[in-house]
Amino acid sequence: MSVRYERPSARVVVVDEDGCVFLWRIVDPMDDKPPLWITPGGGIERGELPAVAAARELREETGFVVDPAALGEPVAVCRGEWAFRGIPLYSVDMFFALRVPRFEPSLDGLESIERVIHVGWDWWHPDALDKADEAILPSGLADLTRAINLGQVSPTPTELPWLSL
Numbered sequence: 001m002s003v004r005y006e007r008p009s010a011r012v013v014v015v016d017e018d019g020c021v022f023l024w025r026i027v028d029p030m031d032d033k034p035p036l037w038i039t040p041g042g043g044i045e046r047g048e049l050p051a052v053a054a055a056r057e058l059r060e061e062t063g064f065v066v067d068p069a070a071l072g073e074p075v076a077v078c079r080g081e082w083a084f085r086g087i088p089l090y091s092v093d094m095f096f097a098l099r100v101p102r103f104e105p106s107l108d109g110l111e112s113i114e115r116v117i118h119v120g121w122d123w124w125h126p127d128a129l130d131k132a133d134e135a136i137l138p139s140g141l142a143d144l145t146r147a148i149n150l151g152q153v154s155p156t157p158t159e160l161p162w163l164s165l
Helices: 050-062 112-117 126-131 141-150
Strands: 009-015 021-026 036-038 041-043 076-084 087-099 118-124 135-137
Touching (some): 009 050, 087 141, 112 118, 118 126, 126 141
Parallel strands (some): 036 135
Antiparallel strands (some): 009 041
């Protein structure tokens, strides 16, 4: 039995004035998994609060700066097992909501690995998410985006199913 390393993460569901969500397209040339689309975010550093990690990751991955307090509490969570370049991981992903005017991301803060695997980005309408032919993470993002757009998120985080790839 292999050891799975815990990797908690904080992610941001960024929704624009048209109700579209910002996503990165991920393709890892070192992995045979198919392309997928994810929200900005990443690992929580030791001792870091989830909202602080989410704001930091958003700034690093898009250049968009937000006060962690503006993110409030997580609106969704999902948890599951996965592997990155042969390393078995277990993640609890916390998702924060942010409504902002549409912007074009700055790539200046991307880490070297992100420069390799973040191959594109787009603003997705929830209806397009429902019909996507590539994987969208997390599962249930279309409905979560609709709820954020309507201001109808639950006061407790919605548990989203883990999508195994």
